[in-house]
Amino acid sequence: MGDDLRFEGTRVAVEAGDTVASALYRSGVRTFTRSLKYHRRRGPYCLTGDCPNCLVNVDGEPGVRACTTVASPGQVVRREAGWPSPDHDLLNVTDHLHPLMPVSFYSKTFIRPRSAWRWAERVIRRATGIGRLPMGRAPRLRPATTLHADVLVVGGGVAGLAAAAEAASDGRRVVVVDEGRLGEKPWDPVTIERIESLAASARAAGAEILERHTAVGLYEGPFVPVVGPDETLHVEAGRVIAATGAVEAHAVFPGNDLPGVFLARGAARLAGRHGVAPGRRAALVTTTDEGASTASVLRDAGMEVEAIEGSVVAAEGRRRVRAVVVDTVTGPRRIACDTLVLSLGWAPRDALLRMGTDDEVLGAGDVVIPGCSIEAAEESGRRAARGQTDPPVDAPIVPFASDGYVCLCEDVSLHDLERSWAEGWRSSEILKRYTTTTMGPCQGAVCGRLLASFAGARADAVATRGTRTTARPPARPLALEDLAAGVDEVIERRTSLHERHLELGGRPIHSGAWMRPSTFGDVREEIRSVRERVGLMDVGTLAKFLVAGRDAEELLDRILPTRVRGLAPGRSRYAIVLSEAGYVVDDGLIAALGDGRFFLCTTSGGAASMEAWLRDRIDRWALHAHLLDQTSELGAILVAGPTARSVLERLTEDDVSATTLPHMAHARITVAGVRCRALRVGFVGELGFELHHPRSRGPELYDALLEAGRTEGVQPFGLDALDVLRLEKGHIYLGQDTLPDDHPEKLGLSWAVDGDKEDFVGKHALERMFAIPPERKLVGLRIEGAPARGIPLSSGGRVVGRVTSAARSDAVGATVGLGWLRGNDGTFPTDLRAGDAVARVVPTPFYDPEGERLRV
Amino acid sequence: MSLAIPCPRCGPRPFEEFSFGGELRALSSPDAEGDFVRVYLRENAPGPQAERWFHAYGCRRWVTVVRDTATNRIVPGG
Numbered sequence: 004m005g006d007d008l009r010f011e012g013t014r015v016a017v018e019a020g021d022t023v024a025s026a027l028y029r030s031g032v033r034t035f036t037r038s039l040k041y042h043r044r045r046g047p048y049c050l051t052g053d054c055p056n057c058l059v060n061v062d063g064e065p066g067v068r069a070c071t072t073v074a075s076p077g078q079v080v081r082r083e084a085g086w087p088s089p090d091h092d093l094l095n096v097t098d099h100l101h102p103l104m105p106v107s108f109y110s111k112t113f114i115r116p117r118s119a120w121r122w123a124e125r126v127i128r129r130a131t132g133i134g135r136l137p138m139g140r141a142p143r144l145r146p147a148t149t150l151h152a153d154v155l156v157v158g159g160g161v162a163g164l165a166a167a168a169e170a171a172s173d174g175r176r177v178v179v180v181d182e183g184r185l186g187e188k189p190w191d192p193v194t195i196e197r198i199e200s201l202a203a204s205a206r207a208a209g210a211e212i213l214e215r216h217t218a219v220g221l222y223e224g225p226f227v228p229v230v231g232p233d234e235t236l237h238v239e240a241g242r243v244i245a246a247t248g249a250v251e252a253h254a255v256f257p258g259n260d261l262p263g264v265f266l267a268r269g270a271a272r273l274a275g276r277h278g279v280a281p282g283r284r285a286a287l288v289t290t291t292d293e294g295a296s297t298a299s300v301l302r303d304a305g306m307e308v309e310a311i312e313g314s315v316v317a318a319e320g321r322r323r324v325r326a327v328v329v330d331t332v333t334g335p336r337r338i339a340c341d342t343l344v345l346s347l348g349w350a351p352r353d354a355l356l357r358m359g360t361d362d363e364v365l366g367a368g369d370v371v372i373p374g375c376s377i378e379a380a381e382e383s384g385r386r387a388a389r390g391q392t393d394p395p396v397d398a399p400i401v402p403f404a405s406d407g408y409v410c411l412c413e414d415v416s417l418h419d420l421e422r423s424w425a426e427g428w429r430s431s432e433i434l435k436r437y438t439t440t441t442m443g444p445c446q447g448a449v450c451g452r453l454l455a456s457f458a459g460a461r462a463d464a465v466a467t468r469g470t471r472t473t474a475r476p477p478a479r480p481l482a483l484e485d486l487a488a489g490v491d492e493v494i495e496r497r498t499s500l501h502e503r504h505l506e507l508g509g510r511p512i513h514s515g516a517w518m519r520p521s522t523f524g525d526v527r528e529e530i531r532s533v534r535e536r537v538g539l540m541d542v543g544t545l546a547k548f549l550v551a552g553r554d555a556e557e558l559l560d561r562i563l564p565t566r567v568r569g570l571a572p573g574r575s576r577y578a579i580v581l582s583e584a585g586y587v588v589d590d591g592l593i594a595a596l597g598d599g600r601f602f603l604c605t606t607s608g609g610a611a612s613m614e615a616w617l618r619d620r621i622d623r624w625a626l627h628a629h630l631l632d633q634t635s636e637l638g639a640i641l642v643a644g645p646t647a648r649s650v651l652e653r654l655t656e657d658d659v660s661a662t663t664l665p666h667m668a669h670a671r672i673t674v675a676g677v678r679c680r681a682l683r684v685g686f687v688g689e690l691g692f693e694l695h696h697p698r699s700r701g702p703e704l705y706d707a708l709l710e711a712g713r714t715e716g717v718q719p720f721g722l723d724a725l726d727v728l729r730l731e732k733g734h735i736y737l738g739q740d741t742l743p744d745d746h747p748e749k750l751g752l753s754w755a756v757d758g759d760k761e762d763f764v765g766k767h768a769l770e771r772m773f774a775i776p777p778e779r780k781l782v783g784l785r786i787e788g789a790p791a792r793g794i795p796l797s798s799g800g801r802v803v804g805r806v807t808s809a810a811r812s813d814a815v816g817a818t819v820g821l822g823w824l825r826g827n828d829g830t831f832p833t834d835l836r837a838g839d840a841v842a843r844v845v846p847t848p849f850y851d852p853e854g855e856r857l858r859v
Numbered sequence: 860m861s862l863a864i865p866c867p868r869c870g871p872r873p874f875e876e877f878s879f880g881g882e883l884r885a886l887s888s889p890d891a892e893g894d895f896v897r898v899y900l901r902e903n904a905p906g907p908q909a910e911r912w913f914h915a916y917g918c919r920r921w922v923t924v925v926r927d928t929a930t931n932r933i934v935p936g937g
Contacts, residue, residue: 149873222861223861223931224861224862225861226861239861239873583897583898584898584899611878611915614919615878615880615913615915615921618913618919618920618921619880619911619913619921622920622921623886623921624886767888767891767894767895767898768894768898770891771891771895
């Protein structure tokens with residue numbers, strides 16, 4: 004008995020060609036699921052993957068369409084909806100209460116008292132829904148592949164394959180995708196034979212046919228995401244031919260969702276392909292040419308079939324269909340039966356076609372000519388391959404009976420729509436949003452046209468209110484992990500010292516794209532070491548650019564608000580970078596290297612935009628300047644603290660004294676055998692050397708510094724310590740202390756703008772803005788309380804600003820911070836509260852205001 | 860969603876390789892009023908628009924292309 008699948012503790016035999024639905028149906032299962040809200044019994048209806056009536060859990064995955072899933076031995080299938088079981092569902096009580104429950108009943112009812120929702124939601128969440136997410140299962144990481152094709156054909160039926168064969172015969176690259184296996188859906192031998200022969204000629208002409216690949220959307224380009232069994236394809240196609248066929252028309256009448264009601268092609272497929280008779284006695288209500296052949300295939304399967312022309316008034320029965328009432332030309336007739344088969348026309352499966360905004364999206368076959376013959380489908384496909392298409396033929400809607408379910412996925416009945424209309428929701432788009440019609444797994448494949456027709460037929464609707472709601476992806480159900488294909492790879496940049504940091508107990512955190520240590524254990528000790536002894540920090544993440552070429556100086560001088568011309572080789576200068584609008588976008592250090600070359604060192608996060616921006620200017624000003632991004636090739640270690648020099652002196656024979664290498668100077672020196680560019684900088688407010696070195700030499704340089712500094716008590720420090728050290732000096736973090744529209748005056752950085760310069764990027768904008776008193780500015784704060792970043796600053800009960808940075812400073816002996824203040828005509832409030840704590844505006848830097856500790 | 864940018868060095872490449880640099884604007888303007896318009900105001904009109912794209916994941920150079928913003932198509936030779 005190895006050929007069985009497991010179904011809720013029983014074994015179900017699987018025969019060749021079976022789907023999960025056909026195997027279960029053969030074994031006697033009739034109720035496959037329960038409806039979303041009213042827990043009505045549902046069973047196979049379309050058998051083409053279009054409706055939600057056979058969703059089951061297969062091997063732990065919820066919401067699987069049983070009718071399009073191949074049955075395989077060992078599969079574990081269970082039904083999920085219904086409590087305690089799908090066969091005996093006590094929650095079916097809601098079906099009896101349905102007349103009392105308008106759309107949005109729960110949120111209307113449990114709105115008061117407000118505390119009611121908390122428990123009501125818990126109950127409602129359990130009572131609704133059709134499956135449980137597999138919690139704790141690791142998502143499958145699926146790759147995404149881009150595929151280029153001249154022609155993408157969606158749908159491997161007669162029309163699609165004819166289009167593929169025709170297009171491939173002129174040497175174009177053609178890809179056909181079909182959500183199932185070719186020839187799997189039709190049941191009549193003529194169609195199957197035609198599909199096989201067309202597939203053979205398409206393949207022979209070079210077309211690639213991908214089975215079990217579902218096109219889930221269509222975007223401009225055209226661009227089509229296709230979900231396959233193991234991957235997601237991003238198809239960039241020159242032309243898309245949608246040969247997606249048609250669903251049979253869904254009819255609305257009381258009992259239209261009872262198990263035993265089938266769309267004709269579904270019933271025929273069950274009988275003709277799988278040899279499973281849908282029941283014993285069928286009433287076949289038909290208005291199409293296919294009716295006769297459906298009747299014969301059902302009879303061949305041993306069913307008694309009564310074919311009737313007319314409109315269905317109602318289907319009767321509780322657990323399944325027992326009888327059907329049909330309005331015929333001779334008057335209403337009641338027919339006892341256990342199966343109702345409907346062949347009432349077609350609803351084009353036109354979701355992709357309607358998403359297409361390009362000329363290159365064409366329809367072929369049933370989707371444009373619903374119910375067309377095999378010959379017509381083939382001809383339509385060949386025409387589409389040549390770029391011709393027919394205007395879609397309108398398929399008539401089956402008139403509504405007195406009630407019944409319009410939307411099977413979301414359990415919305417005709418009565419619900421009427422009531423919502425009476426409440427004032429009077430267009431198809433707004434009805435859709437209010438009632439969630441078309442918003443379920445089928446995405447309107449079954450009900451979309453019915454909703455539009457409902458709204459369009461109302462006397463009090465304006466013309467546009469009855470239009471089809473906008474088609475949007477996904478056109479077919481898909482898993483979130485399919486959408487996430489290819490995005491699981493997080494780019495994580497590491498410096499060459501990453502392993503060293505881990506060995507030293509550093510705690511790495513994400514800082515932009517980089518991994519950087521936040522601390523090595525004791526932040527206060529790290530701060531103290533920098534203030535009193537010496538600390539080491541990996542600053543290799545800084546953006547580093549070499550600017551060379553005849554016009555390098557001109558380039559930087561025209562860009563930066565500080566004077567670059569005349570900057571002596573061996574000297575460097577702090578610079579802010581302004582946008583054309585005068586806003587501060589970056590800051591850093593500009594160092595003159597001699598020979599007209601410059602080294603530009605800016606913030607870690609701004610490397611990419613800085614490079615793009617510099618290249619834009621080089622290009623547009625047509626300057627002779629070269630830019631080399633050295634961010635990745637150079638590492639950098641900051642050695643800072645009162646004893647930094649004595650540590651360095653132990654490792655170098657070069658002169659690093661205050662006379663040769665004073666504050667804001669730089670030089671080429673060799674430290675522990677590693678050639679470095681040493682920049683005297685002061686971001687942390689102490690004697691500091693930034694040693695820029697070849698990335699590969701980083702670990703040995705770091706080790707040597709740690710070893711040489713042992714007697715001084717050298718201490719590595721991380722981002723947390725840096726945050727306090729720079730704050731004590733009043734240095735801002737761009738992005739944390741600033742807003743996107745901050746000009747230098749608001750930040751207290753006017754000193755970094757050389758007003759005498761003839762021109763620089765943003766100069767005109769600054770002149771305009773400097774003429775107006777700033778409405779807000781960044782100030783230094785002393786706070787009589789615990790530090791808290793982000794809390795509001797208030798004055799006289801009015802919120803006037805916000806704290807952007809705050810920390811307890813041992814060096815200052817107080818809580819210090821930076822924050823925004825909103826002013827009035829250039830005057831700013833002084834008596835402040837930061838949250839509940841008293842705060843005072845004080846000048847910055849808080850620590851060593853004269854900068855004496857830097858100039859040693 | 861899908862757009863190929865013609866890079867003069869690399870050929871047509873998917874737009875995801877580029878970063879968008881906005882409308883092509885003059886580099887300077889003769890007076891303050893003109894500068895205000897140049898810096899702060901955008902046409903943002905439907906139709907052909909000259910714009911800058913930076914080939915960040917390619918040759919790292921800038922490209923000026925004309926794109927029809929209404930159809931999201933590159934205007935050849937624009």
